[in-house]
Amino acid sequence: MNRIKQFYGTAVGKKFVVALSGIMMAGFLVMHMIGNLKAFAGEEKLDHYAAYLRDIGQDMFGHETVLWLARIGLLVAVLAHIITIVLLVKQNHKARPVKYHIQKSFAATFPARMMRVSGLLLLIFIVVHLAQFTFGSWLSTPFEEGKVYSNISQAFGAGWLAWFYIFMMFIVCLHLYHGLWSFFQTFGIDNPDRNKPLRALAIVVSLVLFIGFSSVPFAFATGMIGVAK
Amino acid sequence: MNFTLSIWRQSPGVPGKMVEYKVSDISAETSLLETLDMLNEELTLKGEEPVAFDSDCREGICGACSLVVDGRAHGPGKLTTSCQIFMRSFTDGQTIHLEPYRSAALPVVKDLVVDRTAFDRIIQSGGFISAHSGPKPEPNSMPIGYDELEESMDAAACIGCAACVAACPNGSAMLFTAAKIGHLGLLPQGQPERDQRAREMVAKMDEEGFGACTNYAECQDACPKGVSIKFIGRMNKDFAKAMLCAEDDRRGSMDVN
Numbered sequence: 001m002n003r004i005k006q007f008y009g010t011a012v013g014k015k016f017v018v019a020l021s022g023i024m025m026a027g028f029l030v031m032h033m034i035g036n037l038k039a040f041a042g043e044e045k046l047d048h049y050a051a052y053l054r055d056i057g058q059d060m061f062g063h064e065t066v067l068w069l070a071r072i073g074l075l076v077a078v079l080a081h082i083i084t085i086v087l088l089v090k091q092n093h094k095a096r097p098v099k100y101h102i103q104k105s106f107a108a109t110f111p112a113r114m115m116r117v118s119g120l121l122l123l124i125f126i127v128v129h130l131a132q133f134t135f136g137s138w139l140s141t142p143f144e145e146g147k148v149y150s151n152i153s154q155a156f157g158a159g160w161l162a163w164f165y166i167f168m169m170f171i172v173c174l175h176l177y178h179g180l181w182s183f184f185q186t187f188g189i190d191n192p193d194r195n196k197p198l199r200a201l202a203i204v205v206s207l208v209l210f211i212g213f214s215s216v217p218f219a220f221a222t223g224m225i226g227v228a229k
Numbered sequence: 230m231n232f233t234l235s236i237w238r239q240s241p242g243v244p245g246k247m248v249e250y251k252v253s254d255i256s257a258e259t260s261l262l263e264t265l266d267m268l269n270e271e272l273t274l275k276g277e278e279p280v281a282f283d284s285d286c287r288e289g290i291c292g293a294c295s296l297v298v299d300g301r302a303h304g305p306g307k308l309t310t311s312c313q314i315f316m317r318s319f320t321d322g323q324t325i326h327l328e329p330y331r332s333a334a335l336p337v338v339k340d341l342v343v344d345r346t347a348f349d350r351i352i353q354s355g356g357f358i359s360a361h362s363g364p365k366p367e368p369n370s371m372p373i374g375y376d377e378l379e380e381s382m383d384a385a386a387c388i389g390c391a392a393c394v395a396a397c398p399n400g401s402a403m404l405f406t407a408a409k410i411g412h413l414g415l416l417p418q419g420q421p422e423r424d425q426r427a428r429e430m431v432a433k434m435d436e437e438g439f440g441a442c443t444n445y446a447e448c449q450d451a452c453p454k455g456v457s458i459k460f461i462g463r464m465n466k467d468f469a470k471a472m473l474c475a476e477d478d479r480r481g482s483m484d485v486n
Contacts, residue, residue, distance in 0.1 A: 095440030
């Protein structure tokens with residue numbers, strides 16, 4: 001236990017925590033996107049899938065148990081990610097108290113330099129997103145628990161909200177590109193032999209998630225799918 | 230060639246500021262440090278305080294020179310040190326900004342000189358091997374693979390100039406520390422202290438007030454010896470193994486009651 005405390009006490013240890021919690025969230029995003037795509041299969045399929053999420057493992061553990069375990073795991077990952085980043089940012093600010101008169105960047109990619117901004121936007125987005133589609137208490141769009149398809153259809157049919165979601169998915173894509181590659185770098189998996197394929201993997205995963213996630217609000221907003229008004 | 234040099238001037242205990250100086254009739258083959266030498270001669274003749282800056286070998290191998298030129302550690306170009314920057318790299322009439330390294334762990338001593346003893350303390354905490362002081366061992370008794378040897382030497386190329394810290398927006402010394410851990414950890418002579426080295430040096434790095442890595446790779450770009458950030462990944466692995474896998478209490482008992 002002492003060793004783990006010492007480990008977390010160092011910047012390198014904290015980087016591992018950020019990388020590990022980040023990859024957990026990225027894994028969740030992939031599942032989330034696959035689930036979302038059920039919207040294209042129609043109302044019945046999507047609502048059935050939503051109900052199934054609550055039923056996973058219920059024969060063994062009881063109703064919603066697995067869902068709650070997953071939720072708690074994800075919440076722990078989100079909190080660990082944010083708290084650790086705050087600690088690291090504090091350390092970094094202390095390490096560079098005076099800025100250069102001429103500030104220039106020579107190697108850092110745009111997504112890398114945007115990590116703090118994109119991360120903060122994502123935190124705001126997560127709160128809004130949960131308030132809207134999980135608690136159903138925001139934006140006063142009609143919300144009925146369990147009626148996933150009609151809820152999102154009514155929300156995204158309003159237009160601007162769909163574009164807000166699509167913009168946010170671009171932010172996810174930006175954050176994930178640097179995050180995913182950083183995971184490989186932090187864990188020492190990357191090396192010059194693998195750098196190109198791993199960078200490419202980070203780009204592909206980010207783009208697939210962006211397209212996959214955005215396609216749903218886009219389809220609802222443009223009326224390609226949705227409940228009849 | 231004529232230039233305006235905008236230089237950070239700071240005396241101990243006084244807040245510093247950028248001060249502009251004009252230098253004229255400089256040949257393109259003059260090095261940046263020689264230009265500073267000429268400026269200092271002028272300043273001395275005028276009875277002003279000369280600009281303090283670090284240099285030693287002026288051949289790009291010792292790691293003493295430490296300037297941030299127009300926002301870039303060591304100045305324009307890659308794989309080079311401040312002393313190897315020549316005035317032909319600049320355009321005639323341009324203003325050249327010279328600043329010291331900015332890092333809480335490497336405080337400014339005077340003008341462009343920073344105190345880099347934090348690096349020495351990181352080395353003292355574990356950047357060494359224990360070797361016997363008796364007769365020289367037979368060199369071929371310890372075979373080392375060619376690739377491992379070369380990789381180790383790539384890390385050992387680090388001259389400890391601290392450009393990595395200067396270039397890192399987080400003031401992190403991970404490239405330096407990783408180069409030292411990597412260089413020794415790749416060789417058989419470095420194995421006995423490998424875990425301890427990773428633990429102590431990483432802890433020391435934080436203690437000295439350096440920042441954390443965010444994988445910007447600015448350090449690798451600024452490094453005059455081209456040390457790769459792959460060594461940071463390697464250090465992370467070594468450190469995690471040393472902290473989480475290595476046995477702590479080797480001689481403890483396993484009581485059953």
